[in-house]
Amino acid sequence: xxxxxxxxxxxxxxxxxxxxxxxxxxxxxxxxxxxxxxxxxxxxxxxxxxxxxxxxxxxxxxxxxxxxxxxxxxxxxxxxxxxxxxxxxxxxxxxxxxxxxxxxxxxxxxxxxxxxxxxxxxxxxxxxxxxxxxxxxxxxxxxxxxxxxxxxxxxxxxxxxxxxxxxxxxxxxxxxxxxxxxxxxxxxxxxxxxxxxxxxxxxxxxxxxxxxxxxxxxxxxxxxxxxxxxxxxxxxxxxxxxxxxxxxxxxxxxxxxxxxxxxxxxxxxxxxxxxxxxxxxxxxxxxxxxxxxxxxxxxxxxxxxxxxxxxxxxxxxxx
Amino acid sequence: xxxxxxxxxxxxxxxxxxxxxxxxxxxxxxxxxxxxxxxxxxxxxxxxxxxxxxxxxxxxxxxxxxxxxxxxxxxxxxxxxxxxxxxxxxxxxxxxxxxxxxxxxxxxxxxxxxxxxxxxxxxxxxxxxxxxxxxxxxxxxxxxxxxxxxxxxxxxxxxxxxxxxxxxxxxxxxxxxxxxxxxxxxxxxxxxxxxxxxxxxxxxxxxxxxxxxxxxxxxxxxxxxxxxxxxxxxx
Numbered sequence: 001x002x003x004x005x006x007x008x009x010x011x012x013x014x015x016x017x018x019x020x021x022x023x024x025x026x027x028x029x030x031x032x033x034x035x036x037x038x039x040x041x042x043x044x045x046x047x048x049x050x051x052x053x054x055x056x057x058x059x060x061x062x063x064x065x066x067x068x069x070x071x072x073x074x075x076x077x078x079x080x081x082x083x084x085x086x087x088x089x090x091x092x093x094x095x096x097x098x099x100x101x102x103x104x105x106x107x108x109x110x111x112x113x114x115x116x117x118x119x120x121x122x123x124x125x126x127x128x129x130x131x132x133x134x135x136x137x138x139x140x141x142x143x144x145x146x147x148x149x150x151x152x153x154x155x156x157x158x159x160x161x162x163x164x165x166x167x168x169x170x171x172x173x174x175x176x177x178x179x180x181x182x183x184x185x186x187x188x189x190x191x192x193x194x195x196x197x198x199x200x201x202x203x204x205x206x207x208x209x210x211x212x213x214x215x216x217x218x219x220x221x222x223x224x225x226x227x228x229x230x231x232x233x234x235x236x237x238x239x240x241x242x243x244x245x246x247x248x249x250x251x252x253x254x255x256x257x258x259x260x261x262x263x264x265x266x267x268x269x270x271x272x273x274x275x276x277x278x279x280x281x282x283x284x285x286x287x288x289x290x291x292x293x294x295x296x297x298x299x300x301x302x303x304x305x306x307x308x309x310x311x312x313x314x315x316x317x318x319x
Numbered sequence: 320x321x322x323x324x325x326x327x328x329x330x331x332x333x334x335x336x337x338x339x340x341x342x343x344x345x346x347x348x349x350x351x352x353x354x355x356x357x358x359x360x361x362x363x364x365x366x367x368x369x370x371x372x373x374x375x376x377x378x379x380x381x382x383x384x385x386x387x388x389x390x391x392x393x394x395x396x397x398x399x400x401x402x403x404x405x406x407x408x409x410x411x412x413x414x415x416x417x418x419x420x421x422x423x424x425x426x427x428x429x430x431x432x433x434x435x436x437x438x439x440x441x442x443x444x445x446x447x448x449x450x451x452x453x454x455x456x457x458x459x460x461x462x463x464x465x466x467x468x469x470x471x472x473x474x475x476x477x478x479x480x481x482x483x484x485x486x487x488x489x490x491x492x493x494x495x496x497x498x499x500x501x502x503x504x505x506x507x508x509x510x511x512x513x514x515x516x517x518x519x520x521x522x523x524x525x526x527x528x529x530x531x532x533x534x535x536x537x538x539x540x541x542x543x544x545x546x547x548x549x550x551x552x553x554x
Contacts, residue, residue, distance in 0.1 A: 048404040052554055073406035084401035086329070088336035093329075100325035101405045129336075145401070 001026050001153050001183030002047060007056030009042055009207075016042045018207040020056070026152070029179035030212075031198035032187035035308055039207040040187040041081055044157045047185070048078040061152050074102065077151035079159050083142025087131035091122060091141055094130060095148060102149035116144040119174055136167040143174065154184045160193065172197055191300045201300070203307050210307045218303050227296045228268045228277055231257065234288035236264055242283055243268055248276040263291070322407055326415025330389075331422060339388070340423055343381050348430045350377050355434040365442020370434065371452045371523045375516065378427070378460050379492055383484035385423050386467025387477040389416045390546075394475035403554065413547045417468055424460040428453065448525035455522020458535035459515060463488055465542035472546050491515045 002024040009017040017039040024030045034040050045051045047058055049069045058065040063072035086094055095113045104112050117123050120140040125133060130141065143159060156175065160168045168190075176197045178184060188194060194201050195215045202212040211218060232239065236254045243252045243266070250269045257263035270276045277295050284290045334340040354373035362369065393399040402412055438444045467484040474480050495514030498507045511517050518531040 045400070048400075050400050050403050050554070070406055070408060073404060076404065078401075078404050080397070080400045082397045084396075084398040086333060086398060087396065088333055089329070093332055097325055097329040097332075098401075098405070100328075101322050101407055103321075103406065 001061055002185060003057075003059045004043075004047070005057045005059075007043075007046065007053045007058055009039075009046060009051070010054050016207050017046070017053075020204070020207070020209050022202055022209060022212050024153075024183045024185050026183050027180060028199040029175065029184040029186055029197055031194035031201040032185055032204070033191070033194060033201060033304055034187075034204040038204050040204065041157055042207075043204070044078075044080075044155050044185070044187060048076055048080075048155050049073055074149070075152045076155060077146030077148070077153070078155045079142050079146045079157060081157040081161070083138050084145075085130045085138060085141060088129065090127055090129050091117075091133075092126045094141065095144060098145045099148045104149055112148060116147040119147060119177075120144040121170060136163050139163060139167070140171065143171065147178070152182055154178060154182055156184065156186045158188055159186070160188065160190060168193075191304060195300050203304060205308045215300055218300065228270055228280055229292075229294050229296060230266050230268070230280065230284065230290065231292040232264055232266065232284050232288050232290050233262045234264060234284070239264060239266065239284070239288070242287070243280065246276075246279050246283055249280070323411045323415045323418070326407070326412055327418045327422075330416050330419025333388075333392075334385075334419065334423060337388075339384060343384050344423070344427050344430060347374075347377060347381050347427045351431050351434065355431075359437075365438050365444040367434070367438070367444070367449050367452055368523050371456060372520075374431070374456060375459060375519050376492070378424075378456075378463060379488045379515075380485055381427075382420075382424065382460060382463040383467045383481040383488065385420050386464050386484060387471055387481040389420060389468045390472040390550075391475050391477040391480045395477070403550075409547045409550050413468070413543055413550070417465060417543060420464045420468065421461055424457065424464060428457060428460070445525065448523075451522050451525045451527050454527065455519050455531070458522075458532060459519050462515070462535045462538040462542070465539035465546075466491075469542045469546040469549070472549055488515070 004021050004023070007017060007020045008015065020039075020043060022030075032040055032043070042051070046053050047060060047065070049065050049072060052066060060072045061075040063069075063075070065072055086097075089097070092113060095116070096109055099109045099112050100106075113126075117126055120143050122137065122140055122144055125137055130138065133141065139159065139162070143156075146154060146156075154175075159175065160171050163171060172193065175184065175186065179197065179199075186194075186198065198215065200212060200214050201218060203210045203218075236256075240252050240254055243249050248270050250271060252269075253267045255265045255267075257265055268280065270280075277293060281290060281293050284293075351370065351374055354377075355367075355370045358369040358373070359365075390399070393402060403409075435444075435449070463484075466487055467480070470483045470487065471477075471480040473483075491513065492515045494510050495517040497510045501507045501510065512530075512534065518534050521528050521531050
């Protein structure tokens with residue numbers, strides 16, 4: 001439904017987005033991750049048709065955004081970072097305007113507004129002026145606007161930013177139910193959100209695509225290095241040298257357990273070979289008391305931080 | 320056309336839900352009423368000539384307040400992103416907004432009809448001259464709004480948009496005076512043709528010169544085209 005083919009965007013001599021290619025298929029939600037200033041919003045704006053790409057090709061529902069902007073716009077529901085609302089209008093007037101522009105026929109405007117109001121839980125504020133609404137409602141009016149006219153593609157730029165946990169939960173449910181039949185591109189800062197509702201994740205930094213895969217795929221790919229944490233009663237120095245002497249252990253950090261001078265929390269970086277944990281356990285337990293030992297799966301957060309911190313400005317995209 | 324109407328409808332709603340439209344219409348009507356009364360007692364003749372001239376200057380300063388929010392407000396309220404990504408062609412946005420502003424102009428014009436009541440009650444005015452004057456006034460107002468709408472797209476600050484527009488309109492109004500300082504026939508002619516005031520003066524006297532009609536329509540068309548072209552270019 002959404003396809004980017006080596007899309008670049010530069011403002012003057014400054015490249016904001018560099019050679020970006022990915023697709024979003026019907027029926028999937030793709031999470032779009034990146035630090036601030038990575039080019040997420042610019043990419044969203046290019047797909048939505050607010051700005052044009054400097055080079056490359058963007059197609060939405062088969063329409064080229066450069067030449068068939070108008071046809072494509074009917075297929076897109078777009079929620080910008082700041083909900084684009086007319087403060088002086090009330091919610092119904094606002095949604096009526098959007099519905100009519102999107103070509104909803106006069107007779108169906110009412111039922112269409114009811115449909116999106118129910119989906120976004122706005123029934124109680126339909127007659128209220130927008131400037132009187134709380135942030136959560138404003139965000140949801142922005143979402144409702146995008147759902148009008150049953151678009152096939154939904155572009156959401158940080159739709160849950162600034163909401164309270166209950167509202168986030170509700171908004172996620174709306175997005176999740178929408179993702180079953182549509183193509184959704186969701187940019188966000190909130191990493192658990194991605195694991196919860198996205199089928200695939202695209203990570204970008206400095207305008208380049210660093211990785212695109214399912215959350216579990218990304219986790220597998222970064223399992224070449226593992227982390228083993230343990231707690232033991234032992235003298236710090238000798239425990240450290242003992243652990244480092246084991247095959248597979250690459251780094252050890254020890255920290256005293258607060259309140260107990262004899263106990264240590266230890267973090268070992270290990271490579272992926274099997275049995276490293278067992279070797280560590282044997283080595284520690286044979287000389288001291290081993291209280292806890294755990295092998296930690298990399299979280300999406302760690303993966304994300306690793307990708308982003310590893311990307312040197314001018315390197316090519318790692319796979 | 321449906322989409323132009325949707326934009327138009329939204330513009331009108333926005334106008335009437337903010338105090339600016341009421342303020343502009345009220346100030347305009349009070350001002351016109353004052354000038355009308357003053358002129359009538361001063362000249363003692365049942366005509367709108369002087370009043371039309373005053374109305375012309377009055378809208379030069381008031382219409383920029385109507386046009387300033389057309390695009391500046393959208394940029395400031397971050398709704399420009401919405402307008403440009405909805406299935407709207409740029410000319411549909413530009414036209415819908417322009418028609419919305421012109422409707423305010425027509426309301427202002429209709430408000431001045433009350434001045435005609437004493438004119439017809441106590442005097443014997445020339446109806447055709449008055450109609451010509453009103454047509455000229457509306458054409459002048461449309462040109463002012465189109466120029467204002469273009470400047471409004473250039474900045475997200477409404478005050479700046481209004482100030483630039485007032486300056487530009489005053490320049491167009493007074494450019495005719497430069498004629499007096501020119502010996503070159505071509506330049507005198509050019510200044511005369513470009514003058515908002517001199518073109519308007521014909522209408523006031525009851526002359527509907529097609530040249531003058533065309534002038535105002537051309538100015539509006541050029542300003543709206545520049546407006547649309549600028550938005551397209553910025554995309």
